[in-house]
Amino acid sequence: KNQVEQSPQSLIILEGKNCTLQCNYTVSPFSNLRWYKQDTGRGPVSLTIMTFSENTKSNGRYTATLDADTKQSSLHITASQLSDSASYICVVSAIGGGNQFYFGTGTSLTVIP
Amino acid sequence: NAGVTQTPKFQVLKTGQSMTLQCAQDMNHNSMYWYRQDPGMGLRLIYYSASEGTTDKGEVPNGYNVSRLNKREFSLRLESAAPSQTSVYFCASIRGRGNTEAFFGQGTRLTVV
16 A cells, blocks of 8 residues: 655654654556655645655755665754754655655654744 | 546535535646545545546545546545545545656545534
8 A cells, every 4th residue: 555654753853953854655567756845724835746766865954765676765853943844854755656745744843042 | 727626625514415526736746545444544545536527536536426527627526525535535636657756736635523
């Protein structure tokens, strides 16, 4: 069964600190993996997208890694800001078929001053 | 460029009432999707339309119908609303298959009492 699991479920960190969010998946055949940021009351917005051959991709203070062999990804946030408080969702796409997106349940990040 | 626009943003229905959620995108995307998001669960696909004129069921289609009116618009209809359909609904679109970004609307928060 195609699944995406994220950990931790929630996280609270101090402003300025770094954090890492995890994503494990069993989606096959793998096409790509995206990380989305979802602010409260808003739709998800894409942060990064990685294909099978990409190990690391950065978007400002966000750095995503992918290990396609172990089917794991992480999202590292550097020097966190209050505006980073949001839910971070890992989305894995499978090759073929119309229902190509598999969503994790998200990690709720709260950055406190 | 508005991206993906959903209406309404909020709605309260009584059990048994019907309503249509509207979604329009101005990015000339081929594929459009309807998801629901419930607490503690990842986004779940209700219906999708891979291209104009086609629609297919997703993971949780029961109680819903859709219409791909044209390339821009994809509506979701609840014929007889039930409390179990209380959720936040998101419309999304992508240009086509492959490594393309999915754009989400702002969501419709629906409460069925």
